[in-house]
Amino acid sequence: MTHASPPLSPALKTRLLGVLGVVLLPHALHLAPWISLLAALGLLWHALHLRHAIPLPNRLLLAVLMLAGTAAVWLTHGGIFGRDGGASFLVLLTVLKLLESRTRRDGGLLGLLGLFLLLTLFLFDQGPLTALWALGAFALLLGLLGDLASPLEPPPLRRRLRGLVPTMGLALPVALLLFVFVPRPAAPLFGLPQTDRAVTGLSDSLAPGTITDLSRSEAVAFRATFAGAEPAREQLYWRGPVFWHFDGRRWARLPDLPRPEALTMEPGEALLEYNLMLEPQGSAILPALDLPVEAPEGTRLLLDHDLRFNRPQETRRLLALRAAPHARLDPDLPEGLRRQALQLPAGENPLLLDLGASWQGLEPRERIKAALRLFRAQGFRYTLRPPALPEQDAMDAFLFDTRAGFCEHYASAFVLLMRAAGLPARVVTGYQGGERHPDGYWLVRQGDAHAWAEVWMKGEGWLRVDPTEAIAPERIESGLAAAVPETAGELPAALRRDFGFLHRARLRLDGMENRWNRWVLGFDRADQRALLERLGWRGDLRLGLWATLGLGLLLFAALVLALRRWLPSRMEPAPRLWSAFEQALRPAGVERHPDEGPRAFARRIAREHPELAQASAGFIEAYLHWRHAPAGVSQAAVERALRSAERAIRATARVQK
């Protein structure tokens, strides 16, 4: 049996428009401007239709708009299934559907589209403000669905929302249980999530200027919280991509190969444990504290002990990591790698090569010292604005002419000098330092990006050498702003740290964001596992989660049932007491006829079920007295009569069994 769906009344259409407006608004922050404009025009058209009876577009026009819009989304985002294309397409669909909605059923579909659209918002931003907005829009959407489901005209918005409170309130603990215990997949379900966002961050190639550009960004790269001992600021080298091959202009990495057996790492004493909350960065780069001990799930250690994700990361990730600050890395280096670590671009930088070669007779440590002495003594400057270098013999120009550069210049020149002096060396990029937050974590921004060197010595393995420390020790001890005082004005406020009050306020905000990221957005499989282990379960994660979830839901159901008996019902006491009485009789097969009054019911029970007569009559008498002469009998007395009737009826049922 199908009924034609009733038409949308003007009041419902107005509410539909308002609620969808609230849902669509935050999308304007992320979507292409033309999509936002189109959506705004659609909503405006609908509003004019409601206020001034302007006709809505006909189906043909809507179909044309849909086709054209889809094509435009496709052209802008290369499809309608990725994050941006999908969200744009949904916005388009929702607005056009609004313009052709006539019946309540259309309205219901729009409500569902609105819910879909609301949750796509989280693919762009999951900050606390977005969550708050989404909470409001969520309640409005549920209220809208309620308006559409009710056969009546919509009640005032406030009453509709108040009516939702008990249901949503009861549902909240269940939602939390599901959130905590439903097993999460370890990896995206299908391929890579597509986002077309341009993210600032470390990259997999290095040229003069790469890190300098980053240094102007105050975007958060990651936050790290140490579990126990915390290293000093100057020890905080967060190790990222490692570069081996120099072509005269750019440094390149080795292919992503796993570490062979021949390479060893002895972690040594005093391991550091910490949590890393990494912001989405669109690449597989994972800056881990020098040196990472092992690779957690979803990551791996490469040949050069570079810890990387298996896939590019489009989402914020939380990792539990360990670092070995005094590790011995690769005390034996296979010949192939040793040669790679001595590679020099042919025919370039002859002055540099001569200088390096002149140190070959020195002890390895002395060669390092010679290079650092050079930087310290020969008037080198550490600057955010290095002079441009020529295409040819760039490092010669830097060492012997401009003598001004940023960390990547010094690291490159140093590695090349070491190689020329016969010491295997490589460039390492990552972050150095960070800001210690009053809440106890390290806040590391893109502006803390850094480049340094590693030199290999037989029997000792790779040693970290930071030439920047020789030129600008302030950079390592207290950050970039202290190291480049003359150009610090170019740095964003968060990196300058000079406005005391403003900076403290920013830090407080970041503290809130950090907690939100950690406990709301960062909650993941590892937390689930940890939680189960605290509950004493060490077996299969999935099984444990499902079992705990089932148990939790059962407990909650029992709690609700128990509370329902004790919490006052919202029903009037008289119908409540009476229906409880009828409820008690039902299992005994006694049902009141709809038109039967209490007395007639009592007489019939006496006639048809004499065994229940006494129990029923006791309650019915008390009930009637109370109803007709409330002064004589208290409600409590009726409640007591009800309970004794219930007991007696149950006892009778047991006897009969």
Add this chain to the structure above:
Amino acid sequence: MPVRLRLEPLAWPFLGLLAVLVIGSAQYASNLGYFFTFWLTSTAAFGLLATRRRLLPLEARTVHIDSGFEEEALRLTLEVRGEDGTAVEASFRDGPGSKAAIPTPEGVTLVLDLPARGRGTHVPPPLRLVMRDPLGLVRLERDLPLGRRYWVYPRPHGNRPLPPIRGGSPRHGQDDFAGLRPYQPGDSPARIHWRSLARGGELQTKQFGGEQLPHGPRELDEDRLSDLPREARLRQLSAWIMACEAGGEPYTLRLSHGTSLPRGLGSEHCTRALRLLAEAPPA
């Protein structure tokens, strides 16, 4: 009384949406996505339970039920009580419905059209109370039997003249007072002996001219119509009853299967007579 659950058309797209949201949240590892998806799911479930809990204690009481002639529109007046603010639709099973929001403690009064029925005595079809869950995904239906009966009388129809008043024309003038007898319904107020009432006695009617019944009843006897089929006879009797009532003339009723009604007049008598016609077995 069981509650039936039917899916509304919106239920399928809703389930599809939940699936898409779970997959999307997993694909993008979006914790807020997970959380709101779970909240949406559990809200839908609790909305369903809450609706059931509101539907179960709903009570419907028949305030008034029309009886009337065939082909007349008859109506049932109900009072429905339940929890405050419950939006409920009431209808007869498959019949046209009526919508109401229920305020407590008064309840709400609903008027429903009874389905058209033939002559006879009928019980209204069960009342169907329908509520939707707060998201409009399912409808919950509960049928309540309604206890009170109603009668559909034969439609007054026929052109036979009224039977003559028994005893023909009075032998004596109406002015000859003959005595008092106890009042019977239908007696003309002009003949009521008001003085005996004023003296505190019972209501009495004056009799005139030695006549036992001065205004002799019309004997509405089915046997007078034996040339007509049964239903036509009942309709003619129905027409006669209405004519007598309109003219203020007392009447008796006798049906050929033996049921009869003594002399009388007035709405109660009329109702009894019409009910007899309604209940008369078919030929």
